[in-house]
Amino acid sequence: MSLTVVGSIAYDAVKTPAGARERMLGGAATHFALAASFFDEVRVVGPVGDDFDAESWATLRTRGTLTDDVEHVAGGKTFFWSGVYPTANLNERETLETDLNVFEHFEPKLSDAAQACDVLFLANIQPDLQRQVREQCTQARFVAMDSMDLWINIARASLEQTIRGVDCLILNDEELEMLTGAPNTLRAAQELLGWGLTSVVAKQGKYGAQLFTNEGQFAVPAYPLQDVTDPTGAGDSFAGGFVGYVAAAGGEATHEVLVNAMAYGTALASFNVEDFGTERVAVLTAPEIEERVAVLERITRFENRPVALLG
């Protein structure tokens, strides 16, 4: 299998109650690639500027990720985001600054190799761009995408068209409800399966994630952590584990494959939040992932032992 991701490569400044980083490698494609690189050879598509340094190139290439399709825009500056998580429970996030920089005029041009991918992930970017990429990857067996409330608000028609062209939508539960106008996640997912998607994933933050397919649904809690350092990139790390697992399983996204993919996505997200930016996942090992998947299996398993009910 081969796996292409298109999305942002960024420098982030983040402050949380656990500490701060002035400038660290981030971006949706970066977090996705670092997670997915455990499962398959990943090809990253996205722009960077003159300020993109050697250390960042090296981190992006962790576990063999290919960066031939990372476009260096001469004279440009890399996308920059800064934000603060002000409370100890990390439930809130304030964006301080978003500088699109090289991303402002980004037109994705995929190499033949990137276009020939079997599995494709469209990270959260303007939905027209997602659709351009999706249309270039004619052989992809499984295409998943993310988005955000911004595009629901200002580019709904384009977003809807893009969603109708992919297999799987991965979105926060509240965004799924916002997108469909449904009063709950189940109804939102059912509506979206009606658009032709074969799977919908609702990210629920610290509560975990849910999967909806035409065969049924599946719920997995977040991996229990005593300490969370920086939630930035958790959703993209989840997507990297989830989509990566599908690629490793041959790109055939059966309900059973997706159920397992949910557990791997959850495990990858849990490592991501343990340290700032890419710091934890860059040094992660495969046995550590397997260990957390085993824990998730254990803490969700029950064998019904019915008691004699009255009435």
Place this chain on the structure above:
Amino acid sequence: MSLTVVGSIAYDAVKTPAGARERMLGGAATHFALAASFFDEVRVVGPVGDDFDAESWATLRTRGTLTDDVEHVAGGKTFFWSGVYPTANLNERETLETDLNVFEHFEPKLSDAAQACDVLFLANIQPDLQRQVREQCTQARFVAMDSMDLWINIARASLEQTIRGVDCLILNDEELEMLTGAPNTLRAAQELLGWGLTSVVAKQGKYGAQLFTNEGQFAVPAYPLQDVTDPTGAGDSFAGGFVGYVAAAGGEATHEVLVNAMAYGTALASFNVEDFGTERVAVLTAPEIEERVAVLERITRFENRPVALLG
């Protein structure tokens, strides 16, 4: 086994996007008893006033629940609560009115039979009263309790003393964090297990619930429903299914028993919210409960099928 619950018996006025009721039977002890009555003979302790009508007595006695310990306060009025769920997703609740009425001077006096219970549930009332009841039930093998943010704010010392005298605390996840000052539910539960509790249940509303014991933890999602009519009493119905299951299993609250109890609690809560007040659980049947527990088992099960990971 015998099961005693102390708590409010009330009339509620509720308005949700699905409709409204001007005056319906409610209260924590009522919802608990209706759910727990599937599992064991339940004895309800709590006060009612002159206005408590024959239909309400009959509903409270559903599936054999014993009301000998329900105190009729002559000249008094039954506890009254009214509230509104203004949004379609039912995420918010506004209390319009709380009239304590007969509850204001309630001093729980348990009959010998109520005191002799094997399993005891202290629904959300003033923690001094909970402790009085707990101290009367000297033979109880399993004692669980609920509480609320109000008592954390205005009666913290008493609440803590009460918690230290029971086996299991069932509380909303945010209240657990508020009670302990912990930044997340895992840390809050660990702190509370340190107080001598043998189990802690974090209710997470539409996201489900988590169990923490000294043997480990367990997470279960909420039962997926297309339509929720009225969330009032969901937590007490959960507690009724959860504590009821423990009673039916002999009162021995092993981790394995509690894991199953979580599923039954979840199923009972899901029925409660399908209609106003007690209307759904009053006509519920045992096979319907078993069916939902089986669904919960199915939508949470995964057998890890590892793929070859790189790195």
